[in-house]
Amino acid sequence: MEKTDVTEISAVIDQLNVPTTAKADDGYVMAIMGKKEQLVRRFGFLSILALSITLLSSWEAMACVFYAGLYNGGPVSLVYGMILSFIGTLALASSLAEMASSNPIAGAQYHWTFMYAPKRAAAFISWMQGES
Structure with missing residues (x-):
């Protein structure tokens, strides 16, 4: 092709x-x-949200994190930690959405890495990303 x-x-x-x-x-x-x-395409907003929550396993991860957060910082650290991690997740999702909107490709991460990396290291960095 x-x-x-x-x-x-x-x-x-x-x-x-x-x-x-x-x-x-x-x-x-x-x-x-x-x-x-x-x-x-039959996915709507609610089904995509449910799928992402299921795949991310966020509820299981929160149960594991609660002990350390309550023991070391109390409820305040859990609340502010959630707010900061939510902001970070939104920043990550918006940057991925920007790259997906400008370059809609099936093997996105490898292609994006190859396109945005410095030319002399692009092949190696893309290969390393595929190996991890």
Whole structure:
């Protein structure tokens, strides 16, 4: 399969006068790459939220952290710790969302690392990320 440059795809999409909905953008991008959408999207906000809570196992992690937080800092440290970790998680999610919106690729982390790393170390850093 021949490699398609992201800037070429975005230039073609701009010329096609594409609607602004995400599904329409995906359909046009897939058509430009010569692919056809195979799966129907049925996830809504609530189902994605439930899936992320399940996958992150945040409730189990909180149960393990409560002992150390209550023993060392009390309830105040738990409350402020939750607020700080929530802000950090939002910052991480927004940075990943920014990269996903600018470069929607299936193997995202490896490709993003290769694209944003210094050129002389990009291949090695991407490989190291795949190994970890």
